[in-house]
Amino acid sequence: MTEYLPEGFLFGTAENDACIKSFQALSECKLSGKILEAPCIVCDSRHNLIVDLPAVRGFIPREEGAVGIAEGTTKDIALISRVNKPVCFTVKDFARDENGIYAVLSRRDAQERAFSEYISKLTPGDIIPARVTHLEQFGCFVDIACGIPSLIPIDLISVSRISHPSDRFHVGQDIKAVIKSLENGRVFLTHKELLGTWQQNADMFSACETVTGIVRSIEDYGIFVELSPNLAGLAEPREGITVNSYASVYIKAIIPEKMKIKLIIVNAFDTAYHNNELNYFIDSDHIDRWVYSSDASKKIIETVF
16 A cells, blocks of 8 residues: 555655666656655647656656546646646556656556555455645646545534634645545545544533634634634623634633533634644554544434444
8 A cells, every 4th residue: 555645645655766766767657656755847729748857757648647538537737737737657667758757657557556456356345545736616626646636525524613724724635534435436535533532522622721722613693612622612792703713711611411611702813823723643564443422411413434
């Protein structure tokens, strides 16, 4: 599995860089089929990718740039967007033109192997590394192996509701994700199960504490303030509060049987000294069932894989 990682994981490692700096090593990688990475520096007018190999010029023909390009099921933006980023590839051949010898590379080959030897063998509940590639209103796109994309829908990013995935992630961020399902060659992901249960998050706080939170929703009956990505409390209504602003909140009560936290907003701020960074509560590489509900609650909120 170590070679089937999101793009950018191999580039900069001693083994990878030793291979791309030596013509002899590249020739050996052609025979072994080893997957390598190097930066894409140009996407030419025909959407071929030019790769920066210290040993020799690297060239990825358009149809070898990604799975689905030749068939028309993948748009060329998948190639254009790789400029100034590491790309994975295998060495297919060496050729010569008026400028000398160049290496013919295939990113598609690396992706096909990643799917057949790694992704197709995953099962629901498997926890995998991923890298955030871009954010849309409806969810977060991630690279799960060799540039193969998948989506985490916005409602599966965390229990605490957010208005946009950028409230939780940033492009280039390395995260973990859980396989929700695999259907017809597509991988569906979830993320919230990694961020802890209600009780695990509530245990980080105590009644009568004043802490920093993020305002996530303003309703007529109160203001929802996120204390951690999987925990929010309800504060009494107050004027001058805006969504996504920071607030210092006094924890009035923690009620496990109702899975509620009562808050009082003390102050509101545009910035904060403490941000709610991701904290993963699961160390294993697989889960079969996740129960968010507290032991004292009669309401069961769970995910079964």
